[in-house]
Amino acid sequence: MEQPPDALPKDKTSGNQRRKLPTPRELVSHYESQGLDSQEASVKVIEDLQNALFRVISSGRGRKDKFMAETSRKIDATNSRLAVLDMKVDSKPGYGETFAIGVASGVTFKGIGTIMPHVLGALCQIWNSVRSSTKSSP
Incomplete structure (x- = not known):
């Protein structure tokens, strides 16, 4: 009898516990054992x-996703x-407009x-007249 996906065997990889991914045949046989027909x-x-693919893509986790988000923001x-x-x-004037501004x-x-x-x-005349009127007054 096949193991259900929840009780899949775990591999030890670099000290971390990881689930071994089931093959498509194992998944089909698991659902057939639950009473579903082949189709x-x-x-x-x-x-x-x-659903699993959608969750992985939409999770936003991982270095590649962060890199892509940062790259997208920079772009x-x-x-x-x-x-x-x-x-x-x-908004800058063209050559003709610049020439006209220069001439003006x-x-x-x-x-x-x-x-x-x-x-x-x-x-100067106003200044001199004011200065002379103030000097000539005793």
Whole structure:
């Protein structure tokens, strides 16, 4: 008589107690011994294996899962940084716009350079008149 999956033999591997995995034939014969026919036993074995596989995948345990989660997080962070850089580059002016900004700032600087001597001269005259009016008063 086959052993049920709960009472499977254990192997000693590097001091740890581990269950020996049953073969598919052992699982089918176990379910047949419980009264299921061959097809129902096969379906039950497939369901059990799918559930076990789903539990292993969804458990999130193991170095590989942690590595994949960390790698996924790093890729997401890099992707978001690249998206921000792409938005910044797209918001910068092109060559034509840069040239127009340069011409406009050059004309503004030239205009300020032309007007400044007149403004500074007027301020100096105001300063001199205020200074002379305060000195001449005894």
